[in-house]
Amino acid sequence: MDGDAGLAPPAVDAPSGCTRPLGETLLAVAAVTLRFGGVRALSNVGFDVKRGEIRAIIGPNGAGKSSMLNVVNGFYRPQAGRITFKGRTFARMRPHLAARAGIARTFQNIALFKGMSTLDNVMTGRMLKMRSTWLEQMVYAGRARREEIAHRRVCEEIIDFLELQAVRHTPVGKLAYGLQKRVELARALAMEPELLLLDEPMAGMSAEEKADMCRFVVDVNAEFRTTVLLIEHDMGVVMDLCDRVVVLDHGELLADGPPAAVKADPDVVAAYLGVRAD
Numbered sequence: 001m002d003g004d005a006g007l008a009p010p011a012v013d014a015p016s017g018c019t020r021p022l023g024e025t026l027l028a029v030a031a032v033t034l035r036f037g038g039v040r041a042l043s044n045v046g047f048d049v050k051r052g053e054i055r056a057i058i059g060p061n062g063a064g065k066s067s068m069l070n071v072v073n074g075f076y077r078p079q080a081g082r083i084t085f086k087g088r089t090f091a092r093m094r095p096h097l098a099a100r101a102g103i104a105r106t107f108q109n110i111a112l113f114k115g116m117s118t119l120d121n122v123m124t125g126r127m128l129k130m131r132s133t134w135l136e137q138m139v140y141a142g143r144a145r146r147e148e149i150a151h152r153r154v155c156e157e158i159i160d161f162l163e164l165q166a167v168r169h170t171p172v173g174k175l176a177y178g179l180q181k182r183v184e185l186a187r188a189l190a191m192e193p194e195l196l197l198l199d200e201p202m203a204g205m206s207a208e209e210k211a212d213m214c215r216f217v218v219d220v221n222a223e224f225r226t227t228v229l230l231i232e233h234d235m236g237v238v239m240d241l242c243d244r245v246v247v248l249d250h251g252e253l254l255a256d257g258p259p260a261a262v263k264a265d266p267d268v269v270a271a272y273l274g275v276r277a278d
Contacts, residue, residue, distance in 0.1 A: 022243065023051035025084075026227050027072065027195055032081030034067055034251075041067040042078065042251045049195070054221055054228040056238045056259075059248035060271060065231045066108060068248065069197050072229070073098040073105050085195070099128055104193035106184045108200045108231075114173030118164055118183050119155060121172055125190025126151040158186050161223070162216055178209030182216065189220065196220065198230035202237060210234070214241060239263065247271075 027049040034042040042064045049055045057065045070076040072083060074093040083093045085101055093103075104125075112121050159168050162182050167175055172183050181201060188196060201217065202210045214237060220226050232238050238245060238259055245262040247255040249271045255262050262268055 022053045025049070026051040026086065027229070028084040029068070029072065030082050030084070032068070032071055032078045032083075034064075034071060034076055034078045040251050042071070042248075045081070045248065045251070045253050047246045047253065047256055049227060049229055050243075051194075051227055052221075052225065053243040054217065054230070054241050056242040056245045057229065057231050057248060058233070058235070058238060058245060058262075059254070062250070063248040064251040065248055066199055067251075069105065069199055069229070069231065073103050073197060099191065102192075102194035103197065104188035104191040104195075105197040106181075106188050106199060106201060108203060110177075110180050110184055112172045112180060112184055112187070115171055117169050118172055118175070118186075119152075119159065119168045121183055122155040122158060122186045122190050123151060125187040126155065128191065155186075155190055158189050161219070162186050162189075178205050178212070181205065181209075181213065185213075185216065185220075189224065189226070192224075193226060196226050196228050198228060200231050200233065202232060202234060210237070217241060235263065 025048045028046075029048070030046045032042050032045045033040070045064070045068065057068060059065055067076060071078050072093065074095040074097065077092045083090045085093070085098075085103065088101075090097075113124070156168075159165060162185065164179070164182060164186060167179060167183075172180055175183065185198075185201065198217070202213050205213065217228060217230070218241065221228055230242075232241075242259055244257060245255075245259050246253065247262055247265075247268050254271060255265045255268050257265075
């Protein structure tokens with residue numbers, strides 16, 4: 001059930017070593033518990049995301065990272081807790097409400113229309129912004145025609161931004177894995193999100209592809225002013241990209257803070273990074 005919008009807290013400074021100025025709280029996760037039968041995927045987890053930051057969720061396999069993103073954008077319904085986004089509080093976020101409110105998502109396993117071109121896949125990200133009726137779209141006249149031209153222009157700009165010009169008309173099923181990941185990012189950006197959820201955006205990439213994706217994530221944050229919440233296993237990426245890090249372990253919040261502090265936390269070292277033998 002929706003709650004009353006609260007006053008935004010004052011702006012906060014960026015973490016030490018970060019040049020991005022962070023704003024008010026955009027997303028707040030409070031005491032979220034998620035169970036699947038007798039399995040507890042998340043247990044009383046809470047953290048926030050500041051407007052303008054790049055925030056990471058890390059942890060071992062099975063820690064509850066993807067489940068947390070699924071709660072934020074409404075794919076999973078938690079048994080307890082609440083989500084507050086842009087001042088509105090929800091006991092459960094629903095996917096269509098999340099999309100309309102300004103939350104976009106990419107997935108660990110690529111979810112594209114493989115037989116459609118890059119441009120057509122990116123265009124699907126504009127569907128929520130289309131106002132013409134199905135009849136207008138079917139005859140492709142009047143408002144529908146004007147809308148498609150305008151939305152196509154936005155998508156072409158995103159394609160140029162992510163350096164996908166050469167494959168704009170290529171079916172995405174024929175693209176290399178790293179390019180498919182970039183198309184999925186482009187489709188999410190076409191929604192013009194305020195909060196972008198990225199589930200392992202660099203997984204399975206070569207070192208060169210990973211460097212490109214890191215650059216694009218930073219550019220998206222800077223150029224589009226998009227707040228980013230991502231899951232990532234590569235600690236080098238996390239250290240370089242992120243302002244603050246949430247660590248989950250067995251569905252519980254293990255640590256939360258700047259990357260350097262989290263990396264040095266003994267509990268995090270033991271649970272996630274591994275302990276070096278004497």
